[in-house]
Amino acid sequence: MGSKGMLIDMTLCIGCHACSEACKAENGLPGEPGPKLSDTTYTVVEEYNGTFVRRLCQHCQDPTCVSVCPVGAFTKTEQGPVLYDESKCIGCRYCMQACPFQVPRYEWSSNNPRVSKCIMCAPRLAKGLPTACSEACPTGATLFGDRDELIRIAYERMAAEPDKYVQKLYGQQEVGGTSVLYLSSVPFEQLGFKTNLTQAALPQLTWNVLSKIPTVVAVGGVMLYGIWWITNRRDMVQQVEAQQARGNHAASKGGNHVPEPVHQAEERI
Amino acid sequence: MARRFAFSFWKIMAGVILAAGLVSTVIRFTMGLGSSTNLSDDFPWGLWIGFDVLTGVGLAAGGFTLAAIVYIFNLKRFEPIIRPTILTAFLGYVLVIMGLMFDLGRPLQIWHAIIMWNPRSVMFEVAWCVMLYTTVLALEFAPVVLEKFKLTRTIALLKKISIPLIILGVLLSTLHQSSLGSLYLIVPDKLHGLWYSSLLPVFFYMSAIAAGCGMVIVESTLSSRAFKRGVEVHLLADIARVCVVVLGMYATLKLMDFSGDHKLGLLFQPRMETYFWWAEFLIGVVVPMVMFVQQKVRTSPSGLMTGALFVVVGFILNRMNVTITGMEGWTGATYIPSWMELSVTVSLVTVGFIVFAYAAKYLPLFDHGHGHEAPDEFDIVRDLNTVSRTS
Numbered sequence: 001m002g003s004k005g006m007l008i009d010m011t012l013c014i015g016c017h018a019c020s021e022a023c024k025a026e027n028g029l030p031g032e033p034g035p036k037l038s039d040t041t042y043t044v045v046e047e048y049n050g051t052f053v054r055r056l057c058q059h060c061q062d063p064t065c066v067s068v069c070p071v072g073a074f075t076k077t078e079q080g081p082v083l084y085d086e087s088k089c090i091g092c093r094y095c096m097q098a099c100p101f102q103v104p105r106y107e108w109s110s111n112n113p114r115v116s117k118c119i120m121c122a123p124r125l126a127k128g129l130p131t132a133c134s135e136a137c138p139t140g141a142t143l144f145g146d147r148d149e150l151i152r153i154a155y156e157r158m159a160a161e162p163d164k165y166v167q168k169l170y171g172q173q174e175v176g177g178t179s180v181l182y183l184s185s186v187p188f189e190q191l192g193f194k195t196n197l198t199q200a201a202l203p204q205l206t207w208n209v210l211s212k213i214p215t216v217v218a219v220g221g222v223m224l225y226g227i228w229w230i231t232n233r234r235d236m237v238q239q240v241e242a243q244q245a246r247g248n249h250a251a252s253k254g255g256n257h258v259p260e261p262v263h264q265a266e267e268r269i
Numbered sequence: 270m271a272r273r274f275a276f277s278f279w280k281i282m283a284g285v286i287l288a289a290g291l292v293s294t295v296i297r298f299t300m301g302l303g304s305s306t307n308l309s310d311d312f313p314w315g316l317w318i319g320f321d322v323l324t325g326v327g328l329a330a331g332g333f334t335l336a337a338i339v340y341i342f343n344l345k346r347f348e349p350i351i352r353p354t355i356l357t358a359f360l361g362y363v364l365v366i367m368g369l370m371f372d373l374g375r376p377l378q379i380w381h382a383i384i385m386w387n388p389r390s391v392m393f394e395v396a397w398c399v400m401l402y403t404t405v406l407a408l409e410f411a412p413v414v415l416e417k418f419k420l421t422r423t424i425a426l427l428k429k430i431s432i433p434l435i436i437l438g439v440l441l442s443t444l445h446q447s448s449l450g451s452l453y454l455i456v457p458d459k460l461h462g463l464w465y466s467s468l469l470p471v472f473f474y475m476s477a478i479a480a481g482c483g484m485v486i487v488e489s490t491l492s493s494r495a496f497k498r499g500v501e502v503h504l505l506a507d508i509a510r511v512c513v514v515v516l517g518m519y520a521t522l523k524l525m526d527f528s529g530d531h532k533l534g535l536l537f538q539p540r541m542e543t544y545f546w547w548a549e550f551l552i553g554v555v556v557p558m559v560m561f562v563q564q565k566v567r568t569s570p571s572g573l574m575t576g577a578l579f580v581v582v583g584f585i586l587n588r589m590n591v592t593i594t595g596m597e598g599w600t601g602a603t604y605i606p607s608w609m610e611l612s613v614t615v616s617l618v619t620v621g622f623i624v625f626a627y628a629a630k631y632l633p634l635f636d637h638g639h640g641h642e643a644p645d646e647f648d649i650v651r652d653l654n655t656v657s658r659t660s
Contacts, residue, residue, distance in 0.1 A: 037310075068455060070392035071385040090381050091374020094392045096313040098455045102600065105310045106374070108303030113374040198457055205454045206391050209447075209470055213394065217440055224341050224436045231343035 003061075003080040004125060005147035005179035006134055007154055008054050010191070011164060012141035015045050015052040022136035026121060039107045042118040043133060048191045051184070054142065056133075057082060057103045057118035058171060059179035060201070065095040065104065067203035073115075080147065080179045081120035089115060100175050100197055120179065147179055154183055176201025283619050290616025293609035297371055305609045311602035316610045319592030321368025321617060323449050324585050325361050326399075327473070330481030331488070332358025332406060333442035334511075340435045347504055350489050352413055352634050353625075357488050359406040360624055364617045366399065371613055391451045398445035405438040413632050446477040453591060461595040462535050463546045466526050475519040476553075476584055482512035483557075483580030490574045496629060506567040512580060513561045520554050545586070545594045553583015 020033035020043050029040045036055075037044055043056035059082045066074040066082065073088040074095060084104075095115060096104045107113035121131040129135075134144035143150060151172060158165045170182040174197045182188070189195045297305040308315050335354045339347045370376040382396035408427060415424050427434075450473030453460050466472065486505050493500045527533050536543065557579040566572035593604055606614075628634060 064455060067387075067389045068392060070387055070390045070396050071381045072387040072390075073385075088378075088381060088385050089375060090378045091376070092372075092392055093313040093374065094390070094452070096310065100456075100458060102311065106302075106313065108308070108310075109301055110303075111299070111301045113301065194458065196458065202455050202457070203389060205457065205467075206451055207389060208467075209451045209454060210389065210391065210394060213444060216443065220440050220443060221436060224337070224439055225432075228341045228343070228432055228436070231341070235343050235345075 002146040002148050003078065003179065004120070004144065005059070005080055005150050005181060006120075006131060007143040007145070007150040007181045007183065009141050009143070009154075009157070009183045010051055010053060011183065011185045012139045013045070013052040013054065014139055014141075015047060016138065017045055018136040018138060019054060019133035019142060020044055022132040023118070026124070026132035027119070037103065037105055037117075039105045039114075039116045041105075042116070046192065048186070051186050051191060053191045053193075055103075056180065057120070058101050058174075059118075059120050060175055061177040061179065062175075062201035062203055064098045064100060064175065064202045067206065068094045068098045070094070077122060079122070079125050081122040081125065082117075083119055083122055084115055084117065086114045098202070100194065100202060147181075150181055154181060157183060170195075173199045175199075283623065286612065286615050286619050289608075289612035290619075293612045293616075294371075296609060297613070302372075302374060305607065307604060307607045307610065309602060309604075311600045312596070312604045314592060314596075315604055316606040316614055317368050317372035319589050320585070320614055321372070322365050323592060324588040325365040325368065326445060326449060327477040327480050327584060327588060328484050328581065329358040329361030329365075330442065330446060330477040331485040332361075332409075332481070333439050334478050334481040335485060336409065336435050337439050338511075340432065341439065347507075349501055349635070350485065350504060352410075353488060353492055353629070354485055355406065355410050356413070356625065356628055356634065357484065359403070359410050360621045362399065362403040362406055364621050366403065367617055368614070369399075391448055391455070394444065394448045395452065398441050398448060402438060402441040402445055405434060405441060408434055409438060413634065417632055443474065447471065447474040449473050456596075459596060459599040460591065461542050461598055462530075462532050463542055464591045464595040466530070468522065468526050472519065472523065475515055475522070476587060479512055479515045479519060479553075479580055480584035482508050482515065483577040483584065486512075486573050486577035487581060490570060490577075492625075492629060492635070495626070496635065498635060500570045500573075502568060502570055502573070505570075505573050509561045509567050509573055509576065512577075513558055516554050516558050516580070520550075520558070523550075542590075542594055542598065545590050549583055549586040549590055551583075552579055553587060557583070 017033055020041065023029070023043050024031075024033060024041070027042060029042065031040050033041050033044055035044065035046070043054060046053045046055060059080055060076075063074065063076050063082045065084075066076050069089075070092060071088045071090055073085045074082060075085070076082050091113060093106060093115075096102075096106060104115045104117045106115060121129070121133075124131065130144035131142075134142040143153070145153075151169065154169045154172075158167055158169070164185050166184050166187055168184075168188065170184070170188050170193060171178040171180055174194075176199070182193070184191060293305060302308060306315060306317075331354045335347060335351055338344050339351050369379070373379060382393060383400070387393050409431075412424050412427055415421075415427075447470035450469035450471070453465065453469055454467070457465055485508050489505055490500055492498070527536065536546070557576045560566045560572065560576040560579070563572075566576060597603060
């Protein structure tokens with residue numbers, strides 16, 4: 001069983017908001033779906049010049065939020081959903097800062113705030129059911145299934161009607177791929193999508209540096225200790241030489257074997 | 270007794286600031302972040318992260334820089350200014366932790382980072398660096414307090430582990446300063462190209478060392494004025510030289526990085542970000558370099574102070590640019606801190622000044638080095654007799 005996903009074909013969406021209402025009911029979220037994602041709205045339908053765009057967590061294949069969370073409150077399940085465990089969260093909001101799609105919302109008015117976002121109906125998936133939003137969609141604009149299968153369907157649609165579709169499956173490559181995929185008849189950048197996102201998964205960017213920590217500590221530690229060893233010994237030698245010189249001075253006043261380097265050493269101190 | 274309490278301007282200012290900070294603190298912890306800050310879903314990190322944490326840690330960099338100079342490179346002539354510098358760093362880190370307690374949504378769960386590990390997270394590295402380096406700084410400063418209470422046996426014990434401790438402190442600082450830059454490696458699309466670079470950790474590290482040098486000069490000058498001591502001009506002049514070298518390396522690497530990534534054009538676009546970048550670069554890098562290369566500036570207390578202030582202000586601008594200016598464009602948000610965020614930040618700085626002043630009054634911060642640190646000559650002779658001089 002491969003990882004699941006959703007294909008959102010924006011040419012089929014009629015903007016009925018059935019998905020966001022079903023989402024509210026399924027997840028027990030209060031209030032009506034607002035115009036934007038919020039701490040009580042996991043998905044919304046936005047309109048751009050007659051085209052309806054559904055927003056929700058993209059459930060990245062290699063999620064940035066999972067990698068940045070210091071306490072591991074986020075996990076990517078094998079079935080596809082990216083889940084958040086509020087009992088671990090310390091509230092640093094690095095997930096919100098780092099998410100390339102600006103999805104996680106925060107309970108700003110709470111004194112014990114949680115991060116909130118779509119969980120791709122993980123409890124339903126575990127029971128073998130599709131997501132609530134895809135089930136509620138009357139036109140099939142949101143299609144639930146295996147991600148690989150959805151990619152195949154998307155390419156079939158683009159090939160069958162090349163004049164209708166923009167030849168791009170959004171989410172296939174973006175930041176290493178996402179479980180939620182989009183098809184459109186309007187260029188994505190006109191629909192509020194970030195089209196210049198990096199193709200590689202973002203966690204690698206920080207791992208490149210984090211993976212060097214053991215080297216920095218080991219090499220740096222040896223180097224610092226070595227420098228101390230050298231400078232400290234030089235100091236001690238200088239002091240002894242100074243001492244001996246003084247001793248020689250006292251022993252043989254006007255003697256002819258006062259060590260030359262001593263004066264230089266003393267000047268340097 | 271009221272007669273003895275002089276209501277100077279600064280005392281009244283401090284009182285007003287702390288009162289405002291107290292009100293904000295109550296609002297923050299009873300009504301949450303939404304009521305007390307101007308943060309939003311589109312702009313989740315603001316002044317408390319940008320200034321209290323990112324800038325605060327950087328300004329504490331004088332601690333590890335000077336510790337390395339005095340104890341690793343054995344340049345003992347800098348010893349007279351090591352104690353106030355370590356104290357500044359320690360207070361800085363304590364204030365960073367206090368700032369974090371304000372900013373974290375669930376501050377009571379801060380300890381989770383100790384047992385719930387995610388080594389892939391830069392924030393996890395940051396959390397451990399804060400914990401460990403604050404401990405190291407406390408141990409580095411402990412002898413000053415112990416001396417006050419004449420606990421010589423504990424001092425002797427700490428002295429035995431002092432070199433490994435200093436080395437650990439330098440390593441942790443290196444990791445911590447750079448990791449604050451690494452935090453932003455994960456937002457290649459969000460952070461404006463003037464600041465985003467794969468070398469962010471290196472830039473954060475180098476600029477922190479420069480700012481640390483600046484802070485050593487500022488803090489030494491201020492305390493010499495406050496406590497009517499002479500300024501150690503010859504020492505501070507050498508610190509200023511180090512500062513020039515580090516700033517020079519920083520500027521070179523920065524410009525090479527721009528040309529390497531074909532981003533030099535960004536420096537001349539008529540945009541808000543460009544103006545802020547130039548302000549940061551001119552104030553924090555160019556002006557202080559031009560000043561500090563001149564001997565007449567380095568040998569004048571006011572010249573040193575002015576140059577160092579430029580370094581520090583430019584550094585603050587840089588960190589605020591990374592956290593705020595550079596992030597606003599992509600997110601489409603505008604963020605201006607609320608008066609409550611500002612008052613908490615200014616209060617924390619004020620608390621730092623007050624604690625430092627009291628420490629300077631009651632602890633042997635400045636008047637050491639006339640005996641207890643002087644090496645026992647006989648000990649050294651005895652030690653050296655067992656070491657071959659020709660090895």
